[in-house]
Amino acid sequence: MTEEISDFLGKYTKSGDPVCGVHRFKGLMKKLGDPQDTLRFIHVAGTNGKGSVTRMTANALTLAGYRTGEFTSPFVRRYNDRIKINGSEIPDEELSRLIGIIRTVLDGDTTGYSQFEITNAVAFLWFAEQKCDVIALETGLGGLYDSTNIIGSNICSVITSVSYDHTAVLGDTIEKIACQKAGIIKENRPVVIYPKNPPEAVKVITDYAGKLHSPVIIPGMNELNGICADINGCKFVYNGHDYRTAMTGIHQVYNSITAIEALNIAVEYFPKLNDNIIARGIEGAVLPSRCQILQKSGPMIIVDGAHNPDGMAALAALIKDIPLSPKIMICGMAADKDSKAAAAYISPYIDTALCVEGFAPKTTPADVLAGYFGSSEIISLEKALERAKILAGDNGLVVIGGSLYLHGALIVENAQKNNE
Numbered sequence: 001m002t003e004e005i006s007d008f009l010g011k012y013t014k015s016g017d018p019v020c021g022v023h024r025f026k027g028l029m030k031k032l033g034d035p036q037d038t039l040r041f042i043h044v045a046g047t048n049g050k051g052s053v054t055r056m057t058a059n060a061l062t063l064a065g066y067r068t069g070e071f072t073s074p075f076v077r078r079y080n081d082r083i084k085i086n087g088s089e090i091p092d093e094e095l096s097r098l099i100g101i102i103r104t105v106l107d108g109d110t111t112g113y114s115q116f117e118i119t120n121a122v123a124f125l126w127f128a129e130q131k132c133d134v135i136a137l138e139t140g141l142g143g144l145y146d147s148t149n150i151i152g153s154n155i156c157s158v159i160t161s162v163s164y165d166h167t168a169v170l171g172d173t174i175e176k177i178a179c180q181k182a183g184i185i186k187e188n189r190p191v192v193i194y195p196k197n198p199p200e201a202v203k204v205i206t207d208y209a210g211k212l213h214s215p216v217i218i219p220g221m222n223e224l225n226g227i228c229a230d231i232n233g234c235k236f237v238y239n240g241h242d243y244r245t246a247m248t249g250i251h252q253v254y255n256s257i258t259a260i261e262a263l264n265i266a267v268e269y270f271p272k273l274n275d276n277i278i279a280r281g282i283e284g285a286v287l288p289s290r291c292q293i294l295q296k297s298g299p300m301i302i303v304d305g306a307h308n309p310d311g312m313a314a315l316a317a318l319i320k321d322i323p324l325s326p327k328i329m330i331c332g333m334a335a336d337k338d339s340k341a342a343a344a345y346i347s348p349y350i351d352t353a354l355c356v357e358g359f360a361p362k363t364t365p366a367d368v369l370a371g372y373f374g375s376s377e378i379i380s381l382e383k384a385l386e387r388a389k390i391l392a393g394d395n396g397l398v399v400i401g402g403s404l405y406l407h408g409a410l411i412v413e414n415a416q417k418n419n420e
Contacts, residue, residue: 005099009079012115025117025147031105032121035128039069040269041135041151042262045143045181046160048310049194049255051287052247053160056259057266058136060281062086064272069127069135071148073116076288077408083123085130090122098122116140120147134270142170144183156265157184157191157214160258161251162201163310164338178204190215192261196254217265219257227253231293231322241275244283248291251314256282289407291318294400299392300324305404307334312342315401319349324397326351328388330410331369333402335362342402343372350399354379354388359409369402385410 029036042057044050051072058070070084080089102121106113120140127135134155139146143159162178170180178201185191191209193202195218202218209216219238226237227250234245236253238260245252260278267273286292288303291314295301300322306315319327329350333339347353353373355366359381370376379387388398400407 005079005096008099008103009115009118012113012118021145022147022150024111024113025120026150027111028105028113028117028121029124029150032102032125036124036151038128039124039132039135039151041137041154042156042158042266043137043139043148043151043154043184043186044158044160045139045146045184046158046194047163047165047177047181047308048314049160049251049258050138050158052252052255052285052290053158053259053262054136054138055287056256056282056285057158057262058084059087059285060259060263060273060278061134061136061266061270063281063284064270064274064277066133066270066272067131069123069130069132069137071120071123071127071135072138073119073140074404075408076404077411079119081288082119083126085127085132090126094126095122098125101125114147117147134266139184142177142180142183144180146184149184151186153186154184154189155269156189156262157186158258158262159184159191159197159205160194160255161310162194162197162205163308165308165310174198174200175204177201179208181205182208185209185212185214187212188214190217190265192217192219192258192265194254194258195219195221217261219254219261224253224257229253231318241279243279246283246286248293249314249318251317252291289404291315298394299328299389299396299398301389301398301400303400303407305407306342306346306401307403308337309341309345312401313345315399316346316349319346319397319399322397324395326392327397327399328392329353329373329399329401330356330384330388330406331373331402332356332359332366332406332409333364333369334360334405335364337364337403339364339369339402340372343369346399346401347373351375352377352391354384354391356381356384356406360403360405363403381409 061068083090182205228235229250306312353376355369357363357366366378
């Protein structure tokens with residue numbers, strides 16, 4: 001991303017002015033010619049797992065030969081990785097050109113747009129220009145008032161795992177949060193619900209869908225068997241078909257069957273999809289910083305976003321059975337997350353936590369994080385990875401987790417250090 005684009009985006013805050021609907025973003029897109037109205041979408045919301053399900057869905061559609069757009073958040077390595085077609089990021093020159101179009105439209109407009117809305121506008125423009133057949137569209141925050149929700153209809157909605165996160169915006173109960181996620185459901189269009197959701201979330205979503213005459217599909221747990229999950233990925237049988245995932249963690253099995261059901265709906269529109277292609281799409285789906293193995297030995301290094309309590313619980317379930325010792329964690333979390341609850345899930349399996357801050361605009365103070373672990377050190381980003389490797393030794397495990405932004409920050413810090 002050029003300095004000019006960075007300066008432009010810097011004029012807009014992460015969340016923009018408060019919203020109580022999508023009217024603000026609708027106004028911007030109308031000025032841009034409503035490119036989203038020419039596109040078809042699989043719309044994905046949820047607290048955890050929506051990035052994985054979006055990636056699996058997009059990968060299968062791409063393998064089937066369809067021009068597939070993919071919109072995700074946040075970016076992990078660089079801004080462009082949020083907007084892809086057939087798995088390839090938007091090129092810098094295209095990003096610059098489209099930002100230029102939006103800047104012209106915004107000339108003199110003092111509306112308090114967010115960075116996310118500007119990015120969403122770029123994505124819709126590019127996908128329409130490139131004549132994408134379908135878009136795997138991930139919400140940013142919530143669903144009901146999310147800018148992605150200006151789409152008039154969709155092939156289907158998908159709601160992944162619902163748990164506590166962004167409670168100041170989405171509500172302080174599972175029911176309130178589920179209602180926000182359910183806001184992406186469209187009239188007479190089906191919705192697929194992650195199979196391990198709390199009953200109170202399922203009730204809210206199904207009640208909402210019922211009012212819109214929208215069929216509800218929940219993957220059948222009775223059709224799921226043969227589950228095997230380890231550090232190398234997962235294997236399972238669903239509806240009599242064999243599947244594998246490259247992404248690790250038992251939760252990826254449930255994300256997979258959610259994606260499979262969404263793709264089964266999409267077959268009506270995209271007949272080149274079949275069971276074999278869907279299986280290949282699931283297996284080939286990989287996301288950076290989602291239980292990603294960076295190094296298998298000397299020591300093993302695993303990175304995972306794990307940015308909220310449920311995410312940290314999934315990471316803990318993965319590492320507790322890895323027969324390596326000691327286990328060292330580089331931990332950093334955003335200030336708006338329940339870091340105490342998140343750390344409680346993983347701290348029993350960590351020998352020493354290296355706590356960091358300052359990798360994003362607002363982070364939990366490192367000394368606060370340190371208090372949630374039995375053994376901990378407060379350390380700079382610059383020194384964290386080297387220190388973790390020393391503590392872990394050749395036979396240990398280094399875990400990097402707590403935020404999707406943390407891995408990218410560590411990459412930048414180490415790149416700068418290596419260039420000095």
